[in-house]
Amino acid sequence: MSDAPPTKRPPASSVALAAAAAVVAALASSFVALSPRCAPAAAGSRPSMSKARVYTDVNVVRPKEYWDYEALTVQWGEQDDYEVVRKVGRGKYSEVFEGFSVNNSEKCVIKILKPVKKKKIKREIKILQNLCGGPNIIKLLDIVRDQHSKTPSLIFEYVNNTDFKVLYPTLTDYDIRYYLYELLKALDHCHSQGIMHRDVKPHNVMIDHDLRKLRLIDWGLAEFYHPGKEYNVRVASRYFKGPELLVDLQDYDYSLDMWSLGCMFAGMIFRKEPFFYGHDNHDQLVKIAKVLGTDSLNAYLKKYHLELDPQLEHLVGRHSRKPGSKFINADNQHLVSPEVS
Secondary structure (H helix, E strand, O other): OOOOOOOOOOOOOOOOHHHHHHHHHHHHHHHHOOOOOOOOOOOOOOOOOOOOOOOOOHHHHOOHHHHOHHHOOOOOOOHHHEEEEEEEEEOOOEEEEEEEEOOOOOEEEEEEEOOOOHHHHHHHHHHHHHHOOOOOEOOEEEEEEOOOOOOEEEEEEOOOOOOHHHHHHHOOHHHHHHHHHHHHHHHHHHHHOOEEOOOOOHHHEEEEOOOOEEEEOOOOOOEEOOOOOOOOOOOOOHHHOOHHHHOOOOOOOOHHHHHHHHHHHHHHHOOOOOOOOOOOHHHHHHHHHHHHOHHHHHHHHHHOOOOOOHHHHHHHOOOOOOOHHHHOOOOOHHHOOOOOO
């Protein structure tokens, strides 16, 4: 493993119990402060989620061509320029292969897209093009399609990734801070460009530990942020879904990604993957409430005039918030320090 320091180091302090508790606190605060909101609406109506705290008007001030992915004209490359070596993964919308360029023999990743609506494919391409060159964003090298089936494939830079289930248990406190810092740089960049990732999770964070290189991948669910717009809540993976998705709050914003990152952070330092382990969407909200407490959840629901259906309300029950110290055990205590109880 390379010991070369990063070009810009995160804070030098150890991951103390205070930091661990801060993870829980940050997640809890998301119930009541996912983003700044407008003034309360008249009684009986639900107030709008209003605007994101940051990067609110990126897509308002930019020309329509920047975010209008449906108008994109795709420039297709040559499929014969690439050869498949082996399958490395699959998802709901694609099959992923390791490959190489026949022109320069360099490794690449070939993402063969399953049949989906054309506008979804255009959205992913447009977002990747807009983010090209951003810190720790996976680089789109080419776009090709089969001449007969018209099946499109996206060609990406290759990352010698180590499976997170193998890598994360070996990470030191400094490693965790470093990689979270690198992931935050990627998220800040995409948010600054008016884009929500909407599927942040360990599976979509590639890490070459020898090179200390991180890349945020899989932009298939990413979307342009427009203030006040209502979005599909069927995004993100269950264990990393923000509360707004679980209570059907549609006018969400970039903070959705920050909740997911907080879940990742908690999982890494407490060695509990996933940190919130729900068996379905209802149970996911229950698991969150059991850690962060139902007072925060109820305040969140009241603030935005939301109601849980009676069955879900019964499942959630009543719980007090757990302190971060409750999650410390023999496996993770070396990642925290004892000065904060």
